[in-house]
Amino acid sequence: xxxxxxxxxxxxxxxxxxxxxxxxxxxxxxxxxxxxxxxxxxxxxxxxxxxxxxxxxxxxxxxxxxxxxxxxxxxxxxxxxxxxxxxxxxxxxxxxxxxxxxxxxxxxxxxxxxxxxxxxxxxxxxxxxxxxxxxxxxxxxxxxxxxxxxxxxxxxxxxxxxxxxxxxxxxxxxxxxxxxxxxxxxxxxxxxxx
Amino acid sequence: xxxxxxxxxxxxxxxxxxxxxxxxxxxxxxxxxxxxxxxxxxxxxxxxxxxxxxxxxxxxxxxxxxxxxxxxxxxxxxxxxxxxxxxxxxxxxxxxxxxxxxxxxxxxxxxxxxxxxxxxxxxxxxxxxxxxxxxxxxxxxxxxxxxxxxxxxxxxxxxxxxxxxxxxxxxxxxxxxxxxxxxxxxxxxxxxxxxxxxxxxxxxxxxxxxxxxxxxxxxxxxxxxxxxxxxxxxxxxxxxxxxxxxxxxxxxxxxxxxxxxxxxxxxxxxxxxxxxxxxxxxxxxxxxxxxxxxxxxxxxxxxxxxxxxxxxxxxxxxxxxxxxxxxxxxxxxxxxxxxxxxxxxxxxxxxxxxxxxxxxxxxxx
Numbered sequence: 001x002x003x004x005x006x007x008x009x010x011x012x013x014x015x016x017x018x019x020x021x022x023x024x025x026x027x028x029x030x031x032x033x034x035x036x037x038x039x040x041x042x043x044x045x046x047x048x049x050x051x052x053x054x055x056x057x058x059x060x061x062x063x064x065x066x067x068x069x070x071x072x073x074x075x076x077x078x079x080x081x082x083x084x085x086x087x088x089x090x091x092x093x094x095x096x097x098x099x100x101x102x103x104x105x106x107x108x109x110x111x112x113x114x115x116x117x118x119x120x121x122x123x124x125x126x127x128x129x130x131x132x133x134x135x136x137x138x139x140x141x142x143x144x145x146x147x148x149x150x151x152x153x154x155x156x157x158x159x160x161x162x163x164x165x166x167x168x169x170x171x172x173x174x175x176x177x178x179x180x181x182x183x184x185x186x187x188x189x190x191x192x193x194x
Numbered sequence: 195x196x197x198x199x200x201x202x203x204x205x206x207x208x209x210x211x212x213x214x215x216x217x218x219x220x221x222x223x224x225x226x227x228x229x230x231x232x233x234x235x236x237x238x239x240x241x242x243x244x245x246x247x248x249x250x251x252x253x254x255x256x257x258x259x260x261x262x263x264x265x266x267x268x269x270x271x272x273x274x275x276x277x278x279x280x281x282x283x284x285x286x287x288x289x290x291x292x293x294x295x296x297x298x299x300x301x302x303x304x305x306x307x308x309x310x311x312x313x314x315x316x317x318x319x320x321x322x323x324x325x326x327x328x329x330x331x332x333x334x335x336x337x338x339x340x341x342x343x344x345x346x347x348x349x350x351x352x353x354x355x356x357x358x359x360x361x362x363x364x365x366x367x368x369x370x371x372x373x374x375x376x377x378x379x380x381x382x383x384x385x386x387x388x389x390x391x392x393x394x395x396x397x398x399x400x401x402x403x404x405x406x407x408x409x410x411x412x413x414x415x416x417x418x419x420x421x422x423x424x425x426x427x428x429x430x431x432x433x434x435x436x437x438x439x440x441x442x443x444x445x446x447x448x449x450x451x452x453x454x455x456x457x458x459x460x461x462x463x464x465x466x467x468x469x470x471x472x473x474x475x476x477x478x479x480x481x482x483x484x485x486x487x488x489x490x491x492x493x494x495x496x497x498x499x500x501x502x503x504x505x506x507x508x509x510x511x512x513x514x515x516x517x518x519x520x521x522x523x524x525x526x527x528x529x530x531x532x533x534x535x536x537x538x539x540x541x542x543x544x545x546x547x548x549x550x551x552x553x554x555x556x557x558x559x
Contacts, residue, residue: 027515033515038231038232046234050239
């Protein structure tokens, strides 16, 4: 039958030669190939990443664990507007809003703040829409951290205790604020007075 | 034999026993590392530096696993199977000469478990008993996969033992002795240009090594355990250290097969220029004849173990290179190719001996 595509190749099925039937030359060829790999392991750099000691670098656009940012003065930026929860396609975010009281001006940036803010990391699909929706630049997906595995389901519901950026001069995330040493000292004295 | 030399011989037997076990232990580690290197991987490197205590970790794991007995299994035979496999594997290293002899004054210590004049026959007998361990274990498991593996092991070992024996007959025709020590000593005559048997018997050696792969159930002839078809083959139902014994017995078998090959075909404890070295040590270094002989004997032990390790490496190298044979291919190779080739080899050797091309061997020692 004529081939329609005209690309079919006619294969010739030749009888095997004596060398092929003896099987030994093919064995030695195979052995030499594996031996090359054996010595490659000793000479060339291995591609294996030895995980606990070495980690693969994250991509700069990697979307990992969420963080709730603070502003330059160390106040929480989040104002509990709920836009992130509305934007979330997986409905992973819930929050309770509250009003800032007198004397809490150094804790919360706006008059309204999130009393509780929870993200269920089992629901979250790490799409980053919350980050895009946030008008206060409060929520970010860190490029260098992941939600670690845990044994219980309720341990995956991250509250403010684990989401809000800790106030420490050493904590300098790759995105958001970068504190200079002077700013960090100022922040520390502010925290102590509060 | 005096009581003292009997004691020495007992010590040698203990050492040979220990070495067999130690080598089998480290074969498990070597296998994994070599497999990793051949496949561009890293291999076990967590337990200790370079993972050298990995066998210990494996042993702890195997010992602490659940002893499982399948329902309907013949319990006595189920336990007996791995024991038999291990016993037969360890017994065969008794007659292998790991060195010539050490001489301390009047005491002569032969570096060999026991010297018997039918050493080769003994090895053969024990190796063919080894299949009973697999057979009994596979049958007692009361599992169709185990039984299939056991049947395969039995038929494979019977088929390949024939070709193996025929390959050895050619060596036997040249050596005129079944003693492994005699065969070793014949391969190096002082003051003469003498070759190892592999040079005189290249075809026989190829047949022998192919059969050795089949006898030890190693890839490409590992049909009895054949993971892709038979789950685990004859040891499908085994767990814990009984499983460990089967795996261990395989490595002891590999060690024994390597030892037999290096003794019969690669000169055993002989190494090039040993007699020249001995006379040089005793004449120009001022050592006594005995001391020089002892040094040569110890170097000979090193030589035989170097050969054995090279063969063990070859076993592993082949395992991670060649795919498994199909069952009918295995049988065809054994019966229609290897056995006729071995018979041809016997005829060829006979012809060469009668025409005098292969010289008759004198007992020089």
